[in-house]
Amino acid sequence: MTNEKKIIFNDVTLRDGMHAISHQYTVEQIAELTRLIDESGADIIEATHGDGLGGSSIQYGFSKETEKDIITTAVENATNAKVGVLLIPGIGTIHHLNNAAEWGAQVVRVATHCTEADVSEQHIKAALGLGLDTVGFLMMSHRAEPEILLEEAKKMESYGASTIYVVDSAGALTMDDTRRRVALFKENLSADIGFHGHNNLSLAVANSLVALEEGASRIDTSLAGMGAGAGNTATEQLVAVMNKLGLPHSVDLYQAMDIAENVVKPLMKRPVQIDNLSLTLGYTGVYSSFLLFAERAGKEFGVDPRDILIKLSEMGAVGGQEDWITGVAQELAKAQA
Amino acid sequence: MTNEKKIIFNDVTLRDGMHAISHQYTVEQIAELTRLIDESGADIIEATHGDGLGGSSIQYGFSKETEKDIITTAVENATNAKVGVLLIPGIGTIHHLNNAAEWGAQVVRVATHCTEADVSEQHIKAALGLGLDTVGFLMMSHRAEPEILLEEAKKMESYGASTIYVVDSAGALTMDDTRRRVALFKENLSADIGFHGHNNLSLAVANSLVALEEGASRIDTSLAGMGAGAGNTATEQLVAVMNKLGLPHSVDLYQAMDIAENVVKPLMKRPVQIDNLSLTLGYTGVYSSFLLFAERAGKEFGVDPRDILIKLSEMGAVGGQEDWITGVAQELAKAQA
Known part of the structure; x- marks a missing residue:
């Protein structure tokens, strides 16, 4: 030290x-x-x-x-x-x-x-x-x-x-x-x-x-x-x-x-803890504001919302690019198929 | 790596x-x-x-x-x-x-x-x-x-x-x-x-x-x-x-x-978490079997049970030395006074 x-x-x-x-x-x-x-x-x-x-x-x-x-x-x-x-x-x-x-x-x-x-x-x-x-x-x-x-x-x-x-x-x-x-x-x-x-x-x-x-x-x-x-x-x-x-x-x-x-x-209303949500944020490094949108798009296109967040992170999203999400989900769904 | x-x-x-x-x-x-x-x-x-x-x-x-x-x-x-x-x-x-x-x-x-x-x-x-x-x-x-x-x-x-x-x-x-x-x-x-x-x-x-x-x-x-x-x-x-x-x-x-x-x-019956008990064990590095005894002795002699555990740890207690605890508590109380 x-x-x-x-x-x-x-x-x-x-x-x-x-x-x-x-x-x-x-x-x-x-x-x-x-x-x-x-x-x-x-x-x-x-x-x-x-x-x-x-x-x-x-x-x-x-x-x-x-x-x-x-x-x-x-x-x-x-x-x-x-x-x-x-x-x-x-x-x-x-x-x-x-x-x-x-x-x-x-x-x-x-x-x-x-x-x-x-x-x-x-x-x-x-x-x-x-x-x-x-x-x-x-x-x-x-x-x-x-x-x-x-x-x-x-x-x-x-x-x-x-x-x-x-x-x-x-x-x-x-x-x-x-x-x-x-x-x-x-x-x-x-x-x-x-x-x-x-x-x-x-x-x-x-x-x-x-x-x-x-x-x-x-x-x-x-x-x-x-x-x-x-x-x-x-x-x-x-x-x-x-x-x-x-x-x-x-x-x-x-x-x-x-x-x-x-x-x-x-x-505390709920204990401070590492759950799927908070671990996903740490893993993907995106803002929490994307989460809800990614979940919706994930359901709509049958892809894991976590993959959407990772892709967003790779694209350099920092917040405010919620409009990218549908495109990313479509692309991932296509790649899966 | x-x-x-x-x-x-x-x-x-x-x-x-x-x-x-x-x-x-x-x-x-x-x-x-x-x-x-x-x-x-x-x-x-x-x-x-x-x-x-x-x-x-x-x-x-x-x-x-x-x-x-x-x-x-x-x-x-x-x-x-x-x-x-x-x-x-x-x-x-x-x-x-x-x-x-x-x-x-x-x-x-x-x-x-x-x-x-x-x-x-x-x-x-x-x-x-x-x-x-x-x-x-x-x-x-x-x-x-x-x-x-x-x-x-x-x-x-x-x-x-x-x-x-x-x-x-x-x-x-x-x-x-x-x-x-x-x-x-x-x-x-x-x-x-x-x-x-x-x-x-x-x-x-x-x-x-x-x-x-x-x-x-x-x-x-x-x-x-x-x-x-x-x-x-x-x-x-x-x-x-x-x-x-x-x-x-x-x-x-x-x-x-x-x-x-x-x-x-x-x-889980209770969430896995770091609380006073588990943090004390990690900090003092003693077996959990000492905890209850240390708390009792702490109350009896007016010393913090965590100090008792630290002292036990320094003395090399590994488990089974519950009989040391009263002596340690007395000693700490004397040192405080």
């Missing part, structure tokens, strides 16, 4: 975890979870709608509480941890960011698709102007070869981001995929490196460890993996292994275990 | 999975699962009481069906796969093994604690005399340093075992722990190498991949991870990643996914 500096834990139970509860955390739950996560030693507590600032909408689902209440509640209840927010340009705006900073957020992660870093320039610069800890967040990082991803990371660095994340949104990275991306960042960036994992291929903890081994210094986790589908890297699981390896961090294992089991798991 | 030969899948849904169903599979379920697992392309189907031949007892729990019915049902329903059995000397005997061979079992795994390979000599030799594919199975492999484990493996090899397993019974190995053990085996044994993982630290798939990378050629999996506690390496998850990596094997991913989801998961 190359790390000797303390690893920063960025807790996303109150942000990615929002998806798992359809954004319905109450201010009481946000207050309690913030206090507990803060006490357990996490460094940053991200609290925002699952799709970031401005996400509460018909399109992405309404939060139970206002953005202001979510952020101020977290800020009021965090003693040591900084409160962070997620900003996806296009969903959230600089106006939202100004508000978040005013309400006490100290960290912002400006998130773009892995090949669209250039849309983050304004937002990263605005965040720096507000004095925030400013992070670039390259979503769906498996969809860009390491060298391409590095170019995008360099853009974010040039705008001023002080940490850049490899974000495995679909849980589709293998350990070697993770290693190559983080190692290339480490070699070529002066920014700190972060890793955000999902467990679709059952590799969230392993990929996080590989990222740390290659020099990442920030890691995203949520208690009990609280997040959509197969969930995020589970704090208590990663901490257990990091303790065994002697990696420095400030999260208390027993506290994390107990909050995960006694507070977070009871909030 | 160093493997170019096809990786052998040893399915343990009908053996380790027995634990998850308190050994209550019916012959109908055994027949159906054997047919499905066989069709999906697994190479070996292990079907025995969870604790191996002779395990059905007051001590280990009675199977629903007789040993003969379990094995003959699997044999009758497997077309391509060989049927295997587990034999833990002390629980099972050569008499049981003779019967199993007569009923059509073609593979036997002779299992001992990782530092007690010498008790396997007679059984391995008897298995060879019966013409069985004979495997040495070193349980709780995390409790022996790699060099010690290698010495034990060499004993099994000298008795005639043609494959030797690193068995992570408690799911306590880190990826580096796995790598060092398998690499040392590869360098020093002519026997084939197998790996058996559990998911207590969320590393079952990752450790299996590391083992393959280091030259293991047999892997134990169960559908949906069907097994006690955090479960085994889940077939469908490992296969998904192996397909992404292009590793050669003969298991059909979609079939494995569908059997896991539609047939195996509905059999």
Whole structure:
């Protein structure tokens, strides 16, 4: 292990975890979870709608509480941890960011698709102007070869981001995929490196460890993996292994275990687990928005929807190409016959 | 990846999975699962009481069906796969093994604690005399340093075992722990190498991949991870990643996914998952038999039972030292005060 500096834990139970509860955390739950996560030693507590600032909408689902209440509640209840927010340009705006900073957020992660870093320039610069800890967040990082991803990371660095994340949104990275991306960042960036994992291929903890081994210094986790589908890297699981390896961090294992089991798991509508759906997403690496369409087309043309998704993935679909699906299904049916 | 030969899948849904169903599979379920697992392309189907031949007892729990019915049902329903059995000397005997061979079992795994390979000599030799594919199975492999484990493996090899397993019974190995053990085996044994993982630290798939990378050629999996506690390496998850990596094997991913989801998961009394209990076992690496005693002593002396288990682990407890627990708890309480 190359790390000797303390690893920063960025807790996303109150942000990615929002998806798992359809954004319905109450201010009481946000207050309690913030206090507990803060006490357990996490460094940053991200609290925002699952799709970031401005996400509460018909399109992405309404939060139970206002953005202001979510952020101020977290800020009021965090003693040591900084409160962070997620900003996806296009969903959230600089106006939202100004508000978040005013309400006490100290960290912002400006998130773009892995090949669209250039849309983050304004937002990263605005965040720096507000004095925030400013992070670039390259979503769906498996969809860009390491060298391409590095170019995008360099853009974010040039705008001023002080940490850049490899974000495995679909849980589709293998350990070697993770290693190559983080190692290339480490070699070529002066920014700190972060890793955000999902467990679709059952590799969230392993990929996080590989990222740390290659020099990442920030890691995203949520208690009990609280997040959509197969969930995020589970704090208590990663901490257990990091303790065994002697990696420095400030999260208390027993506290994390107990909050995960006694507070977070009871909030879940369904257990965070790897099922056919989430495994298919990790395997094919496409957006979940394709699933329903692929299933319908699969039935209509008598082909396995998973084959449709794999083909879409090979064609480079990243979201929004639902109109390709019928053609792909027809083609596969023809090939079968 | 160093493997170019096809990786052998040893399915343990009908053996380790027995634990998850308190050994209550019916012959109908055994027949159906054997047919499905066989069709999906697994190479070996292990079907025995969870604790191996002779395990059905007051001590280990009675199977629903007789040993003969379990094995003959699997044999009758497997077309391509060989049927295997587990034999833990002390629980099972050569008499049981003779019967199993007569009923059509073609593979036997002779299992001992990782530092007690010498008790396997007679059984391995008897298995060879019966013409069985004979495997040495070193349980709780995390409790022996790699060099010690290698010495034990060499004993099994000298008795005639043609494959030797690193068995992570408690799911306590880190990826580096796995790598060092398998690499040392590869360098020093002519026997084939197998790996058996559990998911207590969320590393079952990752450790299996590391083992393959280091030259293991047999892997134990169960559908949906069907097994006690955090479960085994889940077939469908490992296969998904192996397909992404292009590793050669003969298991059909979609079939494995569908059997896991539609047939195996509905059999589970509780979902296979990482909870406080299973994570504690992986973290401390002790036998589950200590848990209840540690909890009682923890309450009595006001110390965290997890600290008791860690101390027991450091003291080298492997099972049967329940009488140490009160002393450890007292000592920890004194240190706290």
